[in-house]
Amino acid sequence: DVVMTQSPLSLPVTLGQPASISCRSSQSLVSSDGDTFLTWFQQRPGQSPRRLLSKVSNRDSGVPDRFSGSGSGTDFTLKISRVEAEDVATYFCMQGTHWPRTFGQGTKVEI
């Protein structure tokens, strides 16, 4: 199985300041058709996960543009340009290229 490793696991942030989360995979996430299926989810306390970004950098509908994704191959990053209070959550990366789907351990973003 593909192992997804996130860092840091805990991220203290300051409102209005940027934040960055790293996600690394044990194998390349480039698929046979050239797409890279790296997905980011946000899980606020007491809520179910919500997809933020797919295929590395494609934001889902309604996701603020302060969230951005980048990376390639095995190394990916989620960035929040200016953290807001509603961004307090745990963030998970997931690879969708290989079966079974596997997730990172999660990064808890706290003010």
Place this chain on the structure above:
Amino acid sequence: EVQLLESGGGLVQPGGSLRLSCAASGFTVSDYAMSWVRQAAGKGLEWVSIISSSGSIDYSDSVKGRFTISRDNAKNTLYLQMNTLRAEDTAVYYCAKDWLFDDWGQGTLVTVSS
């Protein structure tokens, strides 16, 4: 608007069985791949099972042979039959839509304990 509503969780003894349901609205379940994903308390996410739009099925190694995924097209509902439950199956179970989990339900809690 897509909505997914899980039900059927509860307390069950080790070795027991439960059937989870995921009632969908706003889309047709049989038109999409649908998955079950679980999350133990304070832990990360684990994919459990998937049924594709064509009916192909797959399971994680941890549940293979014990869990069965299915859907009822008339009821627009996804199911997960869980047999021979173990303590390590204790988790919140979510249903999720499509190959990359673009929508999730609110989850249903399964507790396996004597």
